[in-house]
Amino acid sequence: MGRTSDARNKILDAAAALLEQRGYSALGVAEICATAGVPKGSFYYFFESKQALARTVIDEHWVTQRRQWEQVLGSTHDPLRRLRDLFEATTEVQRAGQQQAGLVVGCLFGNLALELSNQVEEIRRRLQEIFEEQIDLIERVVIEAKESGLAGPSVDTREAARSIVAQIEGRVLLAKLLNDPAQLETLWRNSLDLLQVPAQARGTTPATPVDR
C-alpha cells in the first residue's frame, strides 16, 4: 500500500515537472513513467489517461498555490503591502525554478491555458475556475484598498483585479521568453498605477523589497 501511493506521487511529481517544462502535447505517458521510474502498468492503475493526470496535476498545483496566496493576501499588513508580497513571492517562485532547472518555467496555468483552451474542454473549464478564484482573492484586497482610500475612488475593483492577474500572466510570459525573472519586478509599480494609488499613499509603503 505504501509502495503503491509512492508510485502515484512519483508519477505526479514527474508529470508536474515535465508539464511545466514542455507542455501537454509534447509529452507521452511512456516518458512520464520513465522519468518517474515506475512501470506503465502502474500509470493506468492510478490514472485513466494523460488528460486525467494533467487534471490532477492542475488541481494539486492550485491547492498549493491557493494556500500561499491566501496566506500572503490574508496577512495583517496593509492591502497594498499584501499585493506587493504576492508579487515578490511570485518572482521568487520563478527565480527558484530558474535556479533549479536553468530556465524560467513560467506559470503552469498560463502555459496550459494557451496550449489547451481550444483543445481540451475539461482543462479549459478547470483553468477558468482557477483564474476566477485568483481574481476573487486579489479583488478582496483591492476592495479593502479602495475602502481605506489607498486605491482611487473610481477604480472598478473587479476589472482592476482582473487586470492585475492579466499583468502577472503577461509579465510571466516575458520572463519565460527572456529567461529573466526580473521581468516581474515592475508588477508592483504597475499595480499602483492600475489601482490609481495617489502619490502620498505610494510613499507609505516602501518601494524596495523588504527583508524576508
Next chain:
Amino acid sequence: MGRTSDARNKILDAAAALLEQRGYSALGVAEICATAGVPKGSFYYFFESKQALARTVIDEHWVTQRRQWEQVLGSTHDPLRRLRDLFEATTEVQRAGQQQAGLVVGCLFGNLALELSNQVEEIRRRLQEIFEEQIDLIERVVIEAKESGLAGPSVDTREAARSIVAQIEGRVLLAKLLNDPAQLETLWRNSLDLLQVPAQARGTTPATPVDR
C-alpha cells in the same frame, strides 16, 4: 512554377491556421499536408522540417502584423488615440478569428512563446526579437505622449511600453481562456493608468469606440 508556389502558399496557410488553433507539438507534417491538400513530397521540397515551417509562419505573420502596427501607430492622430486604435484593431482581430473559427485563437507569438521558449532555441530567439520590436513601436508613441504632456512626467517610457505589451498578452490569454474578445476592451483604460495620464488629458480622447 505557378503550381509550385501555390503549394507553398497552401502549406503556409494551413500551417498558420493549425498552429494558431492547436500549437506546435500537437501538429504533424502529415496533418499539415492533408489540410493543405498537397502531397508530403511537396512539403520537403519547400521546408526542411516542421521547425523551419513554423519559423516561416512566424516571420510572415510578423511582416503582416508589423505593417498594421506601423500604420496604426504612425497615423496623424494624437499619441493616446493611436494606442487606442491599436487596441481596437487587436480586439477586432480576435473577434474576427472567433467569428471564423468559433473560438478566440489568441496571439500566435504568445502561444508559441509559452509553448516553445524552453524547447526550440531558434523560435525563442526569433520571438524575443519580435516582442522587442513591438515594444519599440509602442515606446515611440509613449515618448511622444510624454513629451506632449499626455503621459505622466515620471513615466519610464521603456518599462511602460513593455507593460502595455504584457497587458495585451495577459488580456489575450483571458480572452482565449474564456472565448471572449471583450476581455480586451479594458486595454485602453489600463494603458491610461499605466501611462499616468492626468484626468484632464483623458477627457480629450473619447473613451467610446470611434466609427470606422
